[in-house]
Every structure is written in structure tokens, then in C-alpha cells.
Amino acid sequence: MGEIADRYQRRAKAFEQKVAAVRPEQWGNQSPCEKWTAKDVVDHIVMMHGIMLMPAGRKLEPSDDPLTAFQEARAAVEEVLDDPVLALAEADTPSGRMTTEQHIDQVISDDLVLHGWDLARATDQDETMDPADVERLWSSTASIPPEMMEKFRTPGAFGEGVEVFGPEVKVPADAPLQDRLLGMIGRQP
Template structure:
């Protein structure tokens, strides 16, 4: 079939499983957020806790858009953040469950890749990092899965300096988009999670 990647099976299953685990952890944080916490400031300077979820939901829509799909128009983060995320999650899981859809090659800001790889490298990773943002904003458990921390540390620190500079430049990938903030200095002997957070522009010590 034209436009379908050559890899299948185990790798696709691994991506789907990783997404599912991370989405479940994020959904639990959304579900545990109290009604009076949604306007709390998040570690992202311009975002409230609700804005964090809105970004995640929006990015889910970006993941399925190249397939001619869109999220449920009735979903609203303003009205019901949990319902909006659950619908967005279902849309992505439906794609990952379809081997032909997941293996289609699409154009992305990072180059041509399969839909599954795009999900894995963008929104799946976002669930981990923005899960921390939501937890910090709402007073929940901030611990990330250690395997996710190690994986994200390897991937982020291996980005070429010129590309990382672009990632840290506001609006480089479109109006209002900032992938990472300026690096925050964190002690070299700090836990890897704290070092990862500092590297992507979060201050793990800020209250």
C-alpha cells in the first residue's frame, strides 16, 4: 500500500503501549484536579492548569489531522477537561490500533515519518512532561516514570545544538509555539528528573 511504512508488529505495539500508559497517567491527573484548581498557574508562564490540558488536547488533534481526521467537535476543555481529554485520547488510540493508519508516512516539522512515530515523539512525550506541569499546578504527585525520564533525557540531550536553539526560540514553529524554554541550572548531582526538567526549561525547585 502506498505511503505505508515498512515496519510493523512489535515496534508499533510498543509505541501504542507506551502511549496508552502515559495517557492513563495523564488522565488520572486530570481526573484528580479539583474544580477550583483549573485556573491555577502552571510552570508554563502563560498557561493555567486548564491551558495545559487544552494544549495536550489540541496536539492530539494535530496528530490525527494528516489522516483527514479531527477531534470530536463537542469536546470542550473549558466545559469539561476530563471529557475532552478522554475523547482526544480515544481518537489517537483508534489510529494506533489500525496498523495501516499508524504506519502511514506523513510530513511533520521534524521531517517525514510514520503517524505512529509522530505520536510517539510528540504527544506521547508531551503527556509525560506536561503531566508534571499539571501535577505541579494542582499539588499532585510529581514523580515521572523512571523509564520515561531516562528515555526523554536521552532523546532531548541528543538533539543537535542548532536544533535545540530553534526549539528554545518562541514562535519558531508557529505563533505562540515554544517547544522548550531557556535551560534552568540544576546541580549535576540532582535526580535525573530534575536535570531533565531544568534542561527543557522548567525549575524543579520552584514552588
């Protein structure tokens, strides 16, 4: 496995642990994403896995159980990442032409960290993100050009109902990096 597959696997394992820790009565809890419950967060992650699998000719079978749905989505993505032909196939994406593994890394792998925080917040779990992931996400997010950041903050810019980032939440400049990252993407740390 390469660096991208390793990173995805580590992040997916952490996300899966959060999903497994959700108690049945918590699935309806409000998440930090205004329109989503805890279950909606997991549904979004699974749906995005399905989108990442489409260029590889793969399709997910739906499951009503959030843990099962995520485990199946994770297994399908790991299978693609383990296949050099599928992982290195190029496709056009909203961010330009890139390999399947690069697209997985930039979208769902990063989403596992950020939405893992959302799920943790919604279900009273530990909200601490891996410091290496925070630094990596801070670096990549802070380097987004202003015109692209504006597009990320515009509801529907990437399709109907799609919201990437919310309006920036101001946090003190000396706040922990995780809090500054969360504020940058529109979360209240």
C-alpha cells in the same frame, strides 16, 4: 498493539488520572508554563492530539470539560494507533518525514509525561515521573543537536505562539535525572 501504542496508552492513562484528580477550583492555577493555567495545559494536550490526528483524516469535537476533552482525544489517538494503515502512514512533520505513530510517539506521547508534571505541579499532585520515561526523554532530549535545540528554545519557531522549550534552568550535575531533564527543557524542578 506495538511498543509505541503501549507507551502512549500507559502515559495517557497516567495523564488522565491527573486530569481526573484536579478539583474544580484548581483549573485556574498557574502552571510552570508561564502563560498557562492548569486548564491551558490540558487544552494544549488536547489541541496537539487534534494536530496529530489531522494526517489520519480525523478531527476532534470540542468539549468544555477538560476530562471529557482528553478522554475523547485519547480514544481517537488510540483508534489510529490500533489501525496499522493509519499508524504506519507517512507524513511530513517539523522533524522530517515519519509515520503517524512515530510522530505521536515523539510529540504527544512525550508531552503527556512532561505536561503531566506541569499539571501535577499546578494542582499539588505527585510530580514523580515514571523513571523509564525520564531516562528515555533524557536520552532523546540530550541528543538534540545544538542548532535544533536553539530552534526548540525560540518562541514562534514552529508557528505563532508555539514555545517548545524555555531557557535552560541550571540544576546541579548530581541532581536526580528528573530534575536535570526538567531543567534542560526550561522548567524549575
